[in-house]
Amino acid sequence: MRDQYQEQLDGLASRLAGMCGEVAAALDKATRALLDADLRLAEEVITEDVNVDTIRAEAEEQAFALLALQAPVATDLRIVVSAIHGAGDIERMGDLALHIAQAARRRHPQPVLPDEVAPYFAEMGRVGVQLATKAAAVIRSRDLDAAAELETDDDAMDDLHRHMFTVLMDRHWNHGVAAAVDVTLLARFYERYADHAVAVARRIVYVVTGQMPGPLTV
Template identity: 60%
Template sequence: MRDAYQEQMSALNTVLGQMVEEVGRAMEMATRSLLEADLELAERVISDHDAIAEQSVEAEDLAFKLMALQAPVAGDLRSIVSGFQLVSEIDRMGALALHVAKVARRRHPAHVLPEEVAGYFEEMGRLAVELAHNAHRVLESQDYHDALSLMDDDDAMDDLHRHLFTVMMDREWAHGVSAAVDVTLLGRYYERYADHAVLIARRVVFQATGKTPEQLLEAS
């Protein structure tokens, strides 16, 4: 019985890891489509999103089977409940990459980003992909120390997001309301993407220890 549980839990974690890699790849392509006004890349992100949705269904099915067939208690139950929550976080990351690609497609053949902010989004895209890779590593290792470290990794994303507003509020902004709206929405998409990566880390901390990060810090 215990061996069956471990095998099924391992299968769930494998699917979750694959999902994180997919949403990282999706954000990488979406960012390139945004920076290069590349319609083909944007369309690829949009069409590939169905595969991420299918993986979400697969992961949820695995979690339901664990819940129904293994009668989990204590730590096992905590792991399964965390699995459901992780599916949701990763799925939202994929949806945010999809939103970025759709903005790039909607404005094609024009570039969405004014030159003043393109560099910000290039860096935000790099950070987003790095966070996805780190989230995958944490899911595989189940090391709560790693997870706690990842939670600090979105500070740079928050700084970039704040700086975007200083650029748009500058009197020399000459790109109109439409461009400002696009930049505001896109900045929010990247910020939320990073937030969900951090929430994955929080879930792993709870899954591994039964405590929130704040409780661990208070105890240390």
């Protein structure tokens, strides 16, 4: 019975790690759609978002079943509760990738980004995918050092996000208000995506140590 219970807990973690893989792929596609005005990739992200929603629903159903039937305590209880919250964070990452893809579709066939900011968004996409991939690894390994690395990686995203405001406030910006609004919103989507990945890592720290790291507003 205990072996079966442990398999269920492991399966729950596997679902969450799989979700991280899904949203990493979604952000990669959405970023390429954004940079290349690729309507096909944008449509793929939009269509496939339902997969992440489905996995979240299945993960939550499994977690609530464990709460009801197994009455977990201590570490096991932290795993189940963190899984419920973590599934929400990961689904939100998928939603943010979706928003990026929708922006690419909305402006197609015109590019969304001025050439001068495109390299920064390419880097934000790279950092975001890396964060989601690392979050999946942390869920599987419960490695506290690896979880802490996500905080450092998130600093890079925050720096890129802040730099966008410097670019927008530059008196040489000549791309108009609509482009400025697009850049502002898109940079925020990437920054929040990273924040949710860090929140997932922090929930793993809570699972292992019993203490949640400092608050993160997402």
